[in-house]
Amino acid sequence: MDYPQILSPIHNFLQCKTPQAWIDKARDPVNLPLLLTDHLVCELKAAQTAMLLVRKYAADKQGSQALLDWLKPYEAFAFREGDEPDFIALNKQISKSVMPQTDDPWGRKLIDSMVLLIKEELHHFSQVREAMTIRNIPYIKITASRYAKGMLKEVRTHEPLTLIDKLICGAYIEARSCERFAALAPYLEADLQAFYLSLLRSEARHYQDYLALAQQVSADDISDRVQFFGEVEAALITSPDDEFRFHSGIPA
Numbered sequence: 001m002d003y004p005q006i007l008s009p010i011h012n013f014l015q016c017k018t019p020q021a022w023i024d025k026a027r028d029p030v031n032l033p034l035l036l037t038d039h040l041v042c043e044l045k046a047a048q049t050a051m052l053l054v055r056k057y058a059a060d061k062q063g064s065q066a067l068l069d070w071l072k073p074y075e076a077f078a079f080r081e082g083d084e085p086d087f088i089a090l091n092k093q094i095s096k097s098v099m100p101q102t103d104d105p106w107g108r109k110l111i112d113s114m115v116l117l118i119k120e121e122l123h124h125f126s127q128v129r130e131a132m133t134i135r136n137i138p139y140i141k142i143t144a145s146r147y148a149k150g151m152l153k154e155v156r157t158h159e160p161l162t163l164i165d166k167l168i169c170g171a172y173i174e175a176r177s178c179e180r181f182a183a184l185a186p187y188l189e190a191d192l193q194a195f196y197l198s199l200l201r202s203e204a205r206h207y208q209d210y211l212a213l214a215q216q217v218s219a220d221d222i223s224d225r226v227q228f229f230g231e232v233e234a235a236l237i238t239s240p241d242d243e244f245r246f247h248s249g250i251p252a
Contacts, residue, residue, distance in 0.1 A: 003197065006204050007182055010175050013207065015234040018183045025244060025251045027187035033137045036128055038246045040139070042177070043125040044074050045148070046206075049170060050114035050121070054100055057163060058107035063100020070118070074125060080141060087126035091119075106216055113209040120202050127195060134191075145245035148173060150236045151229060160217055167214035168226055171207045172233045176247060178203035 011017065026035055051071060055064045073085045100111050132139065151172065155165040178200055185196040215222050241249035 003182065003200065006200050007179070010178050010204055010207070013175050013230075014172070014179055015230040016238050018180055019238060019250050021250045022248065023183055023187070026184050031244065032135070033132075034142065034244065035246060036132050036135075036137060037139065037142055038145070040125060040128040040132065041078060041142070041144075042246055043121045043128060044071075044078050046173070046177075047071060047074070047118045047121040047125070050117045053163075053166065053170075054111055054114045058102045058104065058110045059100030060102065063111075067100065067115075067118070071122075074122060077139070078141075080139075084129075084139075087122075087129055091123050091126055106213075109216065110213055113213060117206050117209065120206075124199060124202075131192060131195065142245075143243065145243055145248050146241065147176075147236055147245070147247035151232055154229065154232050164214050164218050164222060164225065165229070167210045167217070168222065168229045171210035171214070171226075172229055173247070174203050174206035174210060176233065176237070178207065180246060 025031060048071060051067045055067060059067065073090055074087070077084055100115075102108055102111060129139070148169070151169045152166070155169065156162055181196040181199050181203065185193045188196060211222075211226070214226075237247075237249055239249045240252040242252050244251055
């Protein structure tokens with residue numbers, strides 16, 4: 001895999017690199033259980049975000065229900081509401097036959113991009129869970145970081161500007177994930193390193209999909225808005241943060 005070719009657009013898009021202080025803390029083996037747990041939750045949240053976008057802006061009723069049913073076992077596990085299912089078997093059941101339907105060309109692009117994203121994020125969820133199981137790391141509910149909330153509070157409150165801003169936020173979250181996987185990978189055990197590097201291509205594509213969808217839905221050039229959220233995102237990454245998470249700022 002050509003990592004520099006994948007990461008170059010990511011580094012150009014993000015307005016800062018991950019601070020060394022975060023990498024130093026993340027590479028400490030004592031923090032691996034927390035990091036993997038938060039990574040697991042982040043994969044589910046990414047799938048949930050994509051599902052909500054499709055259900056709100058594009059899906060028919062039957063397709064909406066299929067998406068809800070698709071995520072239910074993962075959500076039940078994350079909220080500790082039952083036994084752990086076989087996630088690998090669940091992933092194999094996901095098919096394009098449950099794709100939501102729409103006659104709108106932009107809605108079709110949203111559905112195609114987001115359903116693929118959901119499928120990939122849920123597959124990554126099962127891979128993270130497998131890495132935790134191998135290491136005897138139990139799943140324990142943890143609090144969310146300030147990161148996504150910090151960006152979403154800047155989202156405008158009337159459409160289509162709300163949708164445009166949410167898509168741009170999605171682009172930054174995916175790009176930062178990609179950048180962090182690459183930054184952390186050299187310090188991980190061989191199997192985890194290979195796994196994290198294997199995620200780069202899909203995460204890079206996800207950020208580009210989000211940006212393309214945002215520009216397609218906007219009547220105006222979105223560059224200023226992208227710049228604005230880039231500044232918000234960089235401030236969250238480079239400022240002191242009381243909680244240590246996958247997308248947290250400088251450890252306080």
